[in-house]
Amino acid sequence: MKTAVYTKLRKKIIGITLIVSFTPLIIVGATMYNKIKTIYNHKIEEQIKYRASAQAEAVDIFLKERAAILGAIADTHDFDDMLDEKNLLRIFNLMNQRAGAFVDLGVIDASGQQRAYIGPYDLKGKNYYKQPWCAEVMSKGIYISDVYMGYRKLPHFIIAVRGHENQKSWILRSTIDPDIFGAIVHSAQIGKTGDAYLLNKDGIYQTTPRFKGQILSEHNLDTSLFGSDATIIEQTDHQGHKFIYAGAWLKNKKWLLVISQGAFEEMTDLIATRNLEVIIIILGLIAIILTTVFTTRLAIVGLKEADQKMGELNAQLVQSDKLAALGKMAAGVAHEINNPLAVILQKTGWMEDLLNEEIFQKSEEFNEYKTSLKKIEEHVERARKVVHNMLGYARRMEPRLEDVDVNETINQTISLLENYARINNIEIKTRCYEGLPIIASDQSQLQQVFLNIISNAIDAIGKDGLVEIETTISDSMINVRITDNGPGISQEQQKKVFDPFFTTKQTDKGTGLGLWVTYSIIEKLGGSISLKSQVGSGTTFIVQIPNITPEKK
């Protein structure tokens, strides 16, 4: 029943401690992770957006430079000079020398006829009049095309500017090297899944993407989702991978620079951080569990011991309280009984005195009277003995402190009982610790103690048995263990053995005062007495006598 109480208590302590320590740990862990995740995502988005707009700017500058070069040449040269292909080649070489990325250069007159051409293709004499860009460049002065196949069956785009001379307009047109242009765009891509490309308003690739798709093929991204500033969009492809797209429009609003990246790649660091955090928290939890279980167990063991000690102490207190009260009562009762006994004894004495007179001696019943009086005196004597024993005269004496050898005292006591034991075929064995010191105690009272316990042991065994006496020393006490292999004492009776008048012997054989007196003596000497007994296997009395060093004389 007690164990159940402890188990319940232990569960309670462990439960409360775990809840109290787990909850904040987990809450802190989760909150931290979420905060970090938000900040991290924000940073990543900012970064990717910045990269997109920076790259868009770079592409813008590239195009603006190229357009400016063409414009400057158209403005500073005569149409006729340009028709001279030697001159045109010199200009073309100068342009590539200064800026690069020009593939060819052509001069087109107002009727759309290409009049001069420098470049790898044979395009001289082609007429562009029907091409829509031709009209646009005539009206707006500059034109940058989308990527298209054109006559040369290769994806490319052109920049064209209008020259003006004597009310006559002409066009200077150049193709931009798609590889160089593509490389500039690509320089924004990072990581394993990163990509950078240009799309036009219809979502057509204007540069070759790193993965998935070809130049001039269609991308499934809806370009209208991107605002005037750099914008982030998340999309999941058909394989379930999440991708982040950051897009920024170029200044001409025709082309959208897109940087794409797999969401998981961007998250790698965060996931690693999360895993580390989870591991730390789990280790922390394990440590908390182990510590809690361990310390709780320690505490419970301590509590159990304290409880047990308290229980023993309480039992001892109850015992000594009870015996003290009984002692007081006994003294009172003794007085009340001894006085009437004294009167009875004097009265019988007086009657005996009178019987000695002559008149009575003649009486027929003289002898009857005389024996009756003797009997009364005998029984008064019996009552007197009981009362005197009850008072425990030995107990009433303040113990006399003298030099006592406990082993010697035990041996003397045994010699008194040897005959009695031998008659009943009971062996008395001793295992005396030879190193016992001489102590200050009361030899005759100790002898009475041992006598009471050993003779009780012999009486308990009855016939054929063994009494073992062992002396040991511990800290401040000399311990004497007296063990018999008699029938033992039941739990119920163990509580009463030290009570006065408790006896298991026949009325005329024991008064029930022996162990009470024994208890009182040992208590007065500052020691203690206890017993352990198992019904069927015997009883052990343990007497502890304080180890007091005698004063030097």
Place this chain on the structure above:
Amino acid sequence: MEYFSVLVVDDEEDFLETIVKRLNKRKISAIGVKSGEEALEVIKERLIDVVILDIKMPGGMDGIETLREIKKIQPICEVILLTGHGSMETSIEGMKLGAFDYLLKPVKLEELLPKLAGAFEKKDAQDQKIRGAQIKKLFRYS
């Protein structure tokens, strides 16, 4: 046995009456009183050789107090203490105050008589010494 006078002090009337009768029957002159105060009155008026004194008496003076007063009035008067309570501490205190001996109630007259005789002998010896000293003193100054 010589004749000597005994005072018995006990609050138990039946005890008192009987023991006085029995002592008188043995040619010991005995008087019984029931309290310490009465005992002191008697001691002041008469020469008493031995007092038998119950230690515990209800009300008034108890045995130990009475003993102290007796020793003030008649220092060589011997006192035998009787106790029904069995309290050794009081008995020992009594002995320290000069009681001759103590006995536990109930006590047989046969046990009491030798003690009485012993007490009387001691008192008598003391008396003799005093008388001898007085005689010497008389001779010296004559």
